[in-house]
Amino acid sequence: MADHSQFRLLGERRFLPFFLTQFSGAFNDNLYKNALLLLVTYSAAGLMGLSVDIVVNLAAFLFILPFFLFSAIAGQVADKYEKSLVIRRVKALEIAIMALAALGLWFGWYGALLLLLFLMGTQSTFFGPVKYAILPQVLRDDELVGGNALVEMGTFVAILLGTLAAGLIMGFDAPERVAAVAVLIMAVAGYLVARQVPATEAGAANLTIRYNPLKETWKLMAMAREKHSVLLSIMAISWFWFLGAAYLTQFPNFAKSELLGDETVVTLLLAIFTIGIALGSVLCERLSGHRVELGIVPIGSLGLSLFGADIYFNMPTATTTVDWWTVISDGDYRRIALDLLGIGVFGGLFIVPLYAFVQHETPADKRARIIAALNVFNALFMVVSALMGVIMLGLIGLSIPEFFLVLSIMNLVVAGFVYQQVPEFALRFVIWVLSHTLYRVRHQGLQRIPEDGPVLLVCNHVSYMDALVIAGAVRRPVRFVMDYRIFKTPVLGAFFRLAKTIPIGSRNRVPEIYQRAFERIDEELDAGNVVCIFPEGKLTKDGEIDTFRGGVELILERRPVPVVPMALRGLWGSFFSHCGGPALKHWPRRFWSRIELRAGEVVAPEAASAGQLQQQVTELRGETP
CATH class of the missing domain: 3.40.1130.10 (Glycerol-3-phosphate (1)-acyltransferase)
Structure with missing residues (x-):
C-alpha cells in the first residue's frame, strides 16, 4: 500500500509544484480577505459610512461576483491553452493584484482594498477550471482520487492557516504593514513554484474564445447537462459547498451565542472542521481502493446528516463563558467538537470522489469548461446558502442548532433525490458495503x-x-x-x-x-x-x-x-x-x-x-x- 499512497505524489514533480501553487493561493486569499475584514472591523469601522456588517457582506459579494461574470471565459481559456502556461499567467496576475493590495494596506486605502477583492475573485475564477482540469492529465486513473484528496486537504488546511495568520498579524504594532508585506511575499512564492508545473497538452487548441458572459455561461450549463450523471455530481458538489458555507458562516455566532465561548472557541471550531475535511479527504484514498469509487459518497452524505442532527440533540446548557480548553476537556462540549469533526470527515468522503468522478467522466477537450460550470453552480449555491441563513435565522427566528437540524434533514432529501436520479451511486454503495464488510x-x-x-x-x-x-x-x-x-x-x-x-x-x-x-x-x-x-x-x-x-x-x-x-x-x-x-x-x-x-x-x-x-x-x- 505504501507504493500506492497518495502522499507519494508529494515527492513527484508532476504534482508537487501544482500542489504548492494551489496551497499558496488558497493561503494568500484567506490571509488577505481576513486581514482586510479585521482591519475594517477594528481600525476602520464605519468605512464609507457603512456599518461593519454591511462591509463584511459587501466584501463577500465582491469576491464571489467574478465567478458569475467570468467563469465561462475562464473555462474556454483553460481548455484552449496549455494549462501550466495558464497557471503561470494567473499567478503573475496575483502578484500584480497583491502589489496594489500591499500599497492599499500600507496607506490604509480601504475602499480600494474592497475593490481589489473583486480582482482577487477574478484571479480565482481563472485558476479554478485549470486547477481541476489539469489533474487527470498528470495523474493516472488510480491516482486521481488520491490527488484530489491531497488538493482538498491542502486547500482547507491553507484556508485555516491563512485565517489564523490574519489573526496573528493583528497582534503586531503595525498590522496593516505586516499584512502588506506578507501577501506580496506569498504571491511571489506562489508564482515561483508555479513555474515548476510541467507542461500538458491543450484540451481544445482550436477553440475560439467568445467573450459574451451571459451567452457563454448558458452554454456552460448546456455542456454540463450533456451527461446526466456528471450534472447530478456537479449539483451534489455544489450542495456540499452550500452546507459548508452555512456551517462556516454560523461558527462565530454559534460559538458566542450558543456555547458562550470566547474568541478562541471560534478558532477551535474552524480548526476542527477543517482538520475533519482534511482527514476525510485523505481517508478516501484508503476506502476507495485507489479508484473513482462512488460507493463511499452515500456514506459521506449519511455522516453529514447524522453528525449535524447530533449537534441539535446534544447541545450543552451553557451558563458561563468558556474557552477552547473547556470545549476540549468538558464531555458535553467535547461532543459538539466531535460532531463538527465528524461533519468535516464525512464531508471529505462526500466531496473527493465526486470531484474525481466529474474529472474522469468528462472529455479532455471540454473538461475545463465543465469545471467552470461547476464553479458557477458553487457560487450560486453559496449565495443561496447565505440567503437561507438570513431567512431561517433572521425572519423565521430559528436558533443555530435548529438551523443545523434543518440542514441535516435537507441533506437527506437532496441525497435521496440524487441517488434516485443516478442509481449508480446507490448501486456502488451496496457493492462497496457488502464487499468491504x-x-x-x-x-x-x-x-x-x-x-x-x-x-x-x-x-x-x-x-x-x-x-x-x-x-x-x-x-x-x-x-x-x-x-x-x-x-x-x-x-x-x-x-x-x-x-x-x-x-x-x-x-x-x-x-x-x-x-x-x-x-x-x-x-x-x-x-x-x-x-x-x-x-x-x-x-x-x-x-x-x-x-x-x-x-x-x-x-x-x-x-x-x-x-x-x-x-x-x-x-x-x-x-x-x-x-x-x-x-x-x-x-x-x-x-x-x-x-x-x-x-x-x-x-x-x-x-x-x-x-x-x-x-x-x-x-x-x-x-x-
Missing part, C-alpha cells in the same frame, strides 16, 4: 483488465456473492450474465436490474431469454463495456470447477474481444455457497472471511476456447477452493 478481499493481476474497450471476463462460480465481489474489485462497471430466475426475487431482482445484469436461461426451456441474452451481451461489448460470464452455468456443489460450457465461444464468434480469465478463492464454505447444503439455508461458518480474486493474462479471442479457459481458471484458483 462480509469479506476481506485481496486482488491479484486486476491491472491486466484493459482500461478501455470491450472485454469479456470469465470466472469460476462459487457463491451468490461472486458478482458483488468482482464488481467491488474491478475498476470498470461490469455487466454480469446471470440465471434469469434470480430476477424473480423482489429485492435481488430489482438490484440486478439496476446493475444492468443480463438474464440468461436454458436454450431448451426458455429459448427467447437464451437468445436475447446473447444479443444483449453483443450489444454491451459493441458499446465498449465489460461483460462477465460464469461458464459453468451454475454454482459449484463440491467446491471444484465444473465443465465450462460453449457459450463463451458463441459470444466470441459474434464479437471477437479480449478475454481475461479470473478465479475466486476462499468463498467455498461461505453462507452463500452450497458447501454443507443448499446456499442461504445453513448457518454461516465464519464472518469477514479472507478471500482472493486473481486475474490471468489477457487471451486473444482467436486463441480462446471453453476448455482452454477452464484450464487457465483452474490454474489461477490453485488447490484451495
Whole structure:
C-alpha cells in the first residue's frame, strides 16, 4: 500500500509544484480577505459610512461576483491553452493584484482594498477550471482520487492557516504593514513554484474564445447537462459547498451565542472542521481502493446528516463563558467538537470522489469548461446558502442548532433525490458495503483488465456473492450474465436490474431469454463495456470447477474481444455457497472471511476456447477452493 499512497505524489514533480501553487493561493486569499475584514472591523469601522456588517457582506459579494461574470471565459481559456502556461499567467496576475493590495494596506486605502477583492475573485475564477482540469492529465486513473484528496486537504488546511495568520498579524504594532508585506511575499512564492508545473497538452487548441458572459455561461450549463450523471455530481458538489458555507458562516455566532465561548472557541471550531475535511479527504484514498469509487459518497452524505442532527440533540446548557480548553476537556462540549469533526470527515468522503468522478467522466477537450460550470453552480449555491441563513435565522427566528437540524434533514432529501436520479451511486454503495464488510478481499493481476474497450471476463462460480465481489474489485462497471430466475426475487431482482445484469436461461426451456441474452451481451461489448460470464452455468456443489460450457465461444464468434480469465478463492464454505447444503439455508461458518480474486493474462479471442479457459481458471484458483 505504501507504493500506492497518495502522499507519494508529494515527492513527484508532476504534482508537487501544482500542489504548492494551489496551497499558496488558497493561503494568500484567506490571509488577505481576513486581514482586510479585521482591519475594517477594528481600525476602520464605519468605512464609507457603512456599518461593519454591511462591509463584511459587501466584501463577500465582491469576491464571489467574478465567478458569475467570468467563469465561462475562464473555462474556454483553460481548455484552449496549455494549462501550466495558464497557471503561470494567473499567478503573475496575483502578484500584480497583491502589489496594489500591499500599497492599499500600507496607506490604509480601504475602499480600494474592497475593490481589489473583486480582482482577487477574478484571479480565482481563472485558476479554478485549470486547477481541476489539469489533474487527470498528470495523474493516472488510480491516482486521481488520491490527488484530489491531497488538493482538498491542502486547500482547507491553507484556508485555516491563512485565517489564523490574519489573526496573528493583528497582534503586531503595525498590522496593516505586516499584512502588506506578507501577501506580496506569498504571491511571489506562489508564482515561483508555479513555474515548476510541467507542461500538458491543450484540451481544445482550436477553440475560439467568445467573450459574451451571459451567452457563454448558458452554454456552460448546456455542456454540463450533456451527461446526466456528471450534472447530478456537479449539483451534489455544489450542495456540499452550500452546507459548508452555512456551517462556516454560523461558527462565530454559534460559538458566542450558543456555547458562550470566547474568541478562541471560534478558532477551535474552524480548526476542527477543517482538520475533519482534511482527514476525510485523505481517508478516501484508503476506502476507495485507489479508484473513482462512488460507493463511499452515500456514506459521506449519511455522516453529514447524522453528525449535524447530533449537534441539535446534544447541545450543552451553557451558563458561563468558556474557552477552547473547556470545549476540549468538558464531555458535553467535547461532543459538539466531535460532531463538527465528524461533519468535516464525512464531508471529505462526500466531496473527493465526486470531484474525481466529474474529472474522469468528462472529455479532455471540454473538461475545463465543465469545471467552470461547476464553479458557477458553487457560487450560486453559496449565495443561496447565505440567503437561507438570513431567512431561517433572521425572519423565521430559528436558533443555530435548529438551523443545523434543518440542514441535516435537507441533506437527506437532496441525497435521496440524487441517488434516485443516478442509481449508480446507490448501486456502488451496496457493492462497496457488502464487499468491504462480509469479506476481506485481496486482488491479484486486476491491472491486466484493459482500461478501455470491450472485454469479456470469465470466472469460476462459487457463491451468490461472486458478482458483488468482482464488481467491488474491478475498476470498470461490469455487466454480469446471470440465471434469469434470480430476477424473480423482489429485492435481488430489482438490484440486478439496476446493475444492468443480463438474464440468461436454458436454450431448451426458455429459448427467447437464451437468445436475447446473447444479443444483449453483443450489444454491451459493441458499446465498449465489460461483460462477465460464469461458464459453468451454475454454482459449484463440491467446491471444484465444473465443465465450462460453449457459450463463451458463441459470444466470441459474434464479437471477437479480449478475454481475461479470473478465479475466486476462499468463498467455498461461505453462507452463500452450497458447501454443507443448499446456499442461504445453513448457518454461516465464519464472518469477514479472507478471500482472493486473481486475474490471468489477457487471451486473444482467436486463441480462446471453453476448455482452454477452464484450464487457465483452474490454474489461477490453485488447490484451495
